[in-house]
Amino acid sequence: MEIKTKDYHICYDPATATVSFVGSLRLSEPAEYAPILQLLAEVADVEPAKITLNLQQLEFLNSAGINMLSKFIIEVRKKARVQMAVQSSQRITWQGKSLKNWQRLMPGLQLELV
Template sequence: MDIKTKDYSVCYDTTTWTVDWQGSLRLSGSDEYAPIVDLLEQVTESQPPSITLNLRHLEFLNSSGISMLSKFVIKVRQKKNISVVVQGSQKIPWQGKSLKNLQRLMPTLKLELE
């Protein structure tokens, strides 16, 4: 399951249960984020024991994207049988503050900032 454009890519590795994000996501609104939401829903429906979101190479995510990620974390939290690991980079300014907020939504979420 991959989504690739000239600006960004979101790719799911079924062997490691990892969603790799790269580039810059500046989409406007939930309609444009729908393909990514669909990919994340497919990942969740496959019931992996853990889902890793590797955001280390995602240079930019706008407020619509942060909202989409937050909704995903809330959905997974309700499942109770899937753990979430979010990998980020302290070198990318938006990640430090925004990714910590995901832990507030799901206290069991493991945040790895390098």
């Protein structure tokens, strides 16, 4: 599964259950995030033991994107057998500020700062 535009690239590696985000997600409204949310829902429906979101190369994510990923985390939380990890980068400012809030949504979420 893959979504590729001139601004961002999102791909899923089923061998590691990792969804990698690259580029900038500056979509103007929540409806524009529907294809991404669909990809994430398909990943969650498989119910792997652990889903990893690799955000290390995601330079920018606007509030609509943060909201979309927050909703996804809540949906994964409902699947008691699925653990979740988020890989982030220290060099990208928005990640340090925003990602800790996701641990409030899913206390078992593992934040991996690289």
